[in-house]
Amino acid sequence: MIVDEIKISLEAGKGGDGLATFDHTKNSQGPSGGKGGRGGDIYFKGVSDLTILYKYRKKDHYEAENGSVGKSNKATGHDGQDLILPVPIGSVINNLDTGRAVEIIEVSQKILAASGGIGGRGNFYFRSPVNTTPTKFEKGKPGEKFAFFIELRLIADIGFIGLPNVGKSSLLNQLTKAQAKVANYHFTTLEPNLGTLDGIILADIPGLIEGASAGRGLGIKFLKHIQRTRFLFHCLSLESTDLVRDYRTIRRELSAYSPDLAKKKEVLVFTKFDLIKEGELKAKLKPFAKKRKVIISIRDPRSLEKLKKIILKLPLI
Numbered sequence: 001m002i003v004d005e006i007k008i009s010l011e012a013g014k015g016g017d018g019l020a021t022f023d024h025t026k027n028s029q030g031p032s033g034g035k036g037g038r039g040g041d042i043y044f045k046g047v048s049d050l051t052i053l054y055k056y057r058k059k060d061h062y063e064a065e066n067g068s069v070g071k072s073n074k075a076t077g078h079d080g081q082d083l084i085l086p087v088p089i090g091s092v093i094n095n096l097d098t099g100r101a102v103e104i105i106e107v108s109q110k111i112l113a114a115s116g117g118i119g120g121r122g123n124f125y126f127r128s129p130v131n132t133t134p135t136k137f138e139k140g141k142p143g144e145k146f147a148f149f150i151e152l153r154l155i156a157d158i159g160f161i162g163l164p165n166v167g168k169s170s171l172l173n174q175l176t177k178a179q180a181k182v183a184n185y186h187f188t189t190l191e192p193n194l195g196t197l198d199g200i201i202l203a204d205i206p207g208l209i210e211g212a213s214a215g216r217g218l219g220i221k222f223l224k225h226i227q228r229t230r231f232l233f234h235c236l237s238l239e240s241t242d243l244v245r246d247y248r249t250i251r252r253e254l255s256a257y258s259p260d261l262a263k264k265k266e267v268l269v270f271t272k273f274d275l276i277k278e279g280e281l282k283a284k285l286k287p288f289a290k291k292r293k294v295i296i297s298i299r300d301p302r303s304l305e306k307l308k309k310i311i312l313k314l315p316l317i
C-alpha cells in the first residue's frame with residue numbers, strides 16, 4: 001500500500017545535564033564534573049522505496065536519544081544517537097511550526113529536521129579563585145520540537161512499465177542510484193522503486209500481466225500510481241517471440257483501467273538486444289515502425305546513454 005501523506009511530530013534529544021562532583025584523590029582535588037552530551041539530531045533521508053511512508057502510519061511521534069549526564073574527571077557525557085527517518089524521494093517536507101518546506105530529491109540526501117540540545121556544563125567549569133568548590137552545574141538544553149506534514153508531490157515523471165522480467169528494474173539501476181532487486185523470474189519487484197536522473201524521478205513499476213486492470217497479479221494498485229506519472233516507458237524484451245502480443249497485452253490493461261492512462265505519452269523501450277542476432281532486429285521492430293522507440297541493452301553503455309538523452313529532453317514541465 002502506498003501512503004502519500006503523513007503528519008508526524010519530532011523531538012530531538014535533550015542535552016545531558018552537567019555533573020557536580022569533586023575529586024578526592026591524592027593527585028587531584030576539587031570540582032571535576034564534566035559537560036552533558038549533546039542530544040541526538042533528527043534527519044530525513046531520501047530513499048528509493050516509494051512505499052516507505054507506510055511505516056509511519058501507526059506511530060506519529062518520534063524522539064531522538066537524549067545526551068547523557070556529564071561524568072567525573074571532567075569527562076563529557078555520551079552524545080545521544082541521531083535518528084534518521086527515511087522518506088521517498090519526491091517528498092515535500094513541510095515544517096508546520098516554521099512554515100519552511102524542503103523537497104527531498106536524491107537518494108541519500110539528508111536534511112536536518114530538528115537539532116538536539118547542547119549539554120549543560122558541569123561544576124568543573126564554574127570554579128574560580130573565589131569559589132574553588134562550586135556545586136553549580138547547568139541543565140542540558142531541550143532538543144527542537146516540530147510538527148511536520150510530508151507529502152509525495154508526484155509519484156514520478158516517468159514510469160517504466162511492461163510485462164514481468166523484461167528488465168525494468170535493471171534499467172532503473174543503470175540510469176539512477178537506485179538499487180532495485182533484479183532477478184531472472186517474474187514479479188521480482190513487488191513495490192515500485194524510484195530513482196532520479198538529473199532531478200527527473202523515474203519509477204520502476206512491478207510487472208503487469210493480462211487481467212491486471214481487474215486485479216490480477218499485483219495489478220490494480222500500481223495502475224493507480226502509473227496514472228500519476230507523466231510519461232510511460234513501455235519496456236518490451238526483444239527475447240520475446242511475440243512482441244505485438246506483449247505490447248497489446250499491456251495496452252489493453254491500461255485502456256481497461258482508465259482512458260486517461262491509455263492517452264499518456266509512451267516511449268517504447270526494447271530491452272535485452274544483446275540476446276538476439278543482429279539480423280532479427282529489423283523484423284521484430286517492423287510492427288512498431290511508427291512508434292517512438294529506443295533499443296537498449298544493459299550490457300551496452302552507448303544504448304543507455306541514448307536512453308538518458310531521450311529522458312533528459314522530454315518536455316516535463
Ligand SMILES: Nc1nc2c(ncn2[C@@H]2O[C@H](COP(=O)(O)OP(=O)(O)OP(=O)(O)O)[C@@H](O)[C@H]2O)c(=O)[nH]1
Binds near residue numbers: 274
Ligand atoms: N542479457 C540481458 N539481460 C538483461 C537485460 N536487462 C535485464 N536483464 C536480465 O533480465 C532479468 C530480469 O530483469 P529485471 O530487471 O529484474 O526485470 P523486471 O522487468 O524488473 O522484472 P519484474 O520485477 O519481475 O517485473 C534479470 O536476470 C536481468 O539480469 C539486458 O539488457 N540484457
Ligand SMILES: [Mg+2]
Binds near residue numbers: 181188204
Ligand atoms: Mg523488477
